[in-house]
Amino acid sequence: MKYDFDAEIVEVSPRDGIQNEKTILGLDAKLSLIDRAIAAGARRIEVTSFVNPKRVPQMADAESLAAALPRGAARYIGLALNRRGFDRVLAAGLDEVNFAVVLSETFSARNQGMTTDQGIALWHEVGRAAEGRIGTGLTLAAAFGCPFEGDMPLERMMDVLTRALDVMPAELTLADTIGAAVPVDITRRVAAVRDRWPDLPIRLHLHNTRNTGFANAWAGIQAGVRSFDASLGGVGGCPFAPRATGNIATEDLAWMLHRSRIDTGWNVDLACAAASWLETQLGHEIPGMLMKAGAFPPAPRTT
Template sequence: MKMIENVEIIEVSPRDGIQNDPVLLSTEAKLALIGRARAAGLRSFEVTSFVNPKRVPQMADADAVVAGLPRDDGRYIGLTLNRRGYDRAVAAGLRDANFVVVASDTFNQRNQGVPTQRSIADFAEIRGQAASGLALGCTIGAAFGCPFEGEVPLARLMEVVEAVMAHAPDELSLADTIGVATPRDVTERVGAVRAAFPDVPLRLHLHNTRNTGIANAWAGLEAGVRRFDASLGGVGGCPFAPRATGNIATEDLVYMLDRAGIPTGVDLDAAIETAAWLEAQLGRTLPGMVMKAGGFPAGAA
């Protein structure tokens, strides 16, 4: 693998990290989390999702969170599932939105209330009317497997990817929503997408549900991905996917990249401290490993 100059880590703890947690963090706590992560060197965030608060009460304060964000050059992304959510993200003042299309119809229906093709049509309509200067990416959920339909064949994934790419998203993300991927799957599916669409910025959203997340991130690196979602402490999960536990932990990913000589701009110790702070806010032990073990030992003096 040739020298990698840098990797962008998108911190998703304020959104995917807490969207399924029984503890409802206050707006102030969410903004404090973002502030602490920024102090650790993170600059890209998925800050909230504009969804029905009755279905996901953890995201009921989306507008207030956006209103409290720092006014700087950070990347702040709002997740949207439909036109209503997208319009809310724009009205709140975000300049970066991420739309979701699920690769399987059953999961798309559970997650968004419509079949996959309807979500693709919604994305096409929004993309056609998006304001100049507003970034609009698209995540393909369940890109490696579905909790309801099981295997998602590569041909089905590429059918959905091609339908989305017909509307030129600014970024394309492949999500292992339920944490079933292996490094071989990542190599195969990222390779297929890059072969078909070599110029699209590609992002991976990985879960560590079955303890393959970090290995999958490395496979993604080798396949050419330079953008990765991660969550401090490894917190996270989808409300509509059974047993879809935690994202890959930010501090675990930073440790691996640091030791491999790949710059992230993130202070590992500060990330560990922020993960511990989040653990205290949620009142339970988080699954991250490096937050417990610490970084590479300095050795005896």
């Protein structure tokens, strides 16, 4: 198969995928998940978040997990929401810190316990402290809508980004944290960011809450985005966003892109197998579709 170009899928199941699950996965299960993701093609993985374990118990083992990772097999990302989290990512020796600033004040207060401006100031501190020591990504959370405030005007997004990007990350992620975006939103916001900061790589973090996640990913491809967060089996949800549901499923995204002559480097069959394994670990059905329907075209028939 000849591909037209490449796109990257950043695997987020170990962090965003399972953070809201009632079943706490043990360290061995998390490492097995990461191993399976790597075997299936993951080359960048958000492995955990360095947050308050009382608020997100699933992430309480962040340091132990980081210490046990198979180094060199993939680039490992740790999420941080404040200075203490950043210091922990740094101490854990991960490859990248993903720092999140929230576009909506209400969601910022509930999720991060700070205002958006405080988040921006912290990003500046963290971004500067990271220089020469660790890769950086900045995520703008609720970039397409807030579960409490509703629509987030484009003007506000550009204003917040303009101030935040006084310190530049290696990559900016626009996050549709609650699956509020439709394709035109992706088209417009990505274009606005690319117009203003043409050299800044953009990643999209999409949830399939209202069935638009894959349409939004495709709109992202059309807008020139070449990196996407996704989770095996489409697991996911946010503890502080009511009724937020899964990330777009890694294997479904990979299949859609491969069929579109865009290579992700993932093996769809192995990704489906990893998703099925994860489903068993979690003990309930998960949203991925390809793991149920099978890839198309079907395997050549032997009978």
